Amino acid sequence: MSKTETWKDPEQIAEAVTQMARDLRELLEKRGLPNPLMIGIHTGGVWIADRLHEQLGLEEPLGHLDISFYRDDFTRIGLHPQVRPSYLPVGIDDRHLILVDDVLQSGRTIRAALNVLFDYGRPASVILATLAERSGRELPIAPDVVGFHAKLESNEQIKLSGPHPLIMLRGRIPKRSATQAPQQSADNGSRD
Numbered sequence: 001m002s003k004t005e006t007w008k009d010p011e012q013i014a015e016a017v018t019q020m021a022r023d024l025r026e027l028l029e030k031r032g033l034p035n036p037l038m039i040g041i042h043t044g045g046v047w048i049a050d051r052l053h054e055q056l057g058l059e060e061p062l063g064h065l066d067i068s069f070y071r072d073d074f075t076r077i078g079l080h081p082q083v084r085p086s087y088l089p090v091g092i093d094d095r096h097l098i099l100v101d102d103v104l105q106s107g108r109t110i111r112a113a114l115n116v117l118f119d120y121g122r123p124a125s126v127i128l129a130t131l132a133e134r135s136g137r138e139l140p141i142a143p144d145v146v147g148f149h150a151k152l153e154s155n156e157q158i159k160l161s162g163p164h165p166l167i168m169l170r171g172r173i174p175k176r177s178a179t180q181a182p183q184q185s186a187d188n189g190s191r192d
Helices: 010-031 044-056 108-120
Strands: 002-008 037-041 063-065 096-104 125-134 145-150 156-161 167-172
Touching: 002 010, 010 044, 010 125, 010 145, 010 167, 037 044, 037 108, 044 063, 044 096, 044 125, 044 156, 063 108, 096 108, 096 156, 108 125, 125 156
Parallel strands: 037 063, 037 096, 096 125, 125 145
Antiparallel strands: 002 167, 156 167
16 A cells, blocks of 8 residues: 555544444344354454454454465465464364454455365354455455444555554555556555
């Protein structure tokens, strides 16, 4: 991104995460899911999941996923991933999961995360929580709980910066000529 500016400051993000925790608690009670396993998607999703996990007081340790090699647009968008290990503290077969990401745009990151999860087992259900969602969905994926709804122009992006403090940046996508190769963004190429 170029010409970035703060879109949401740490206080706004903290308020959104607190509201997300309330919404998740209500959803879990409504569905009768007393002890879900929470899993964050590297990197920003883990930062948000860590805060949600603490506020919800979940019993199981927080899990995290690296989906770098599961994205279907991996080579097209020019990712040069920094691979991190995935960690699931317990088996996920027949477990209710809360999957957490920072920004939902195309849906490809979430699709990749679901593929990773199904390599580990078959969950009973998956609730999706995202700090921000924006237009540009390419797949029929929608969050159950969301902190912010971003109304952006097609040449704008938002990105979470952190972990301390958490700041949501907004910026323009640099124009490139048809001969330029895609560039890796500061968030390790995440486009979702």
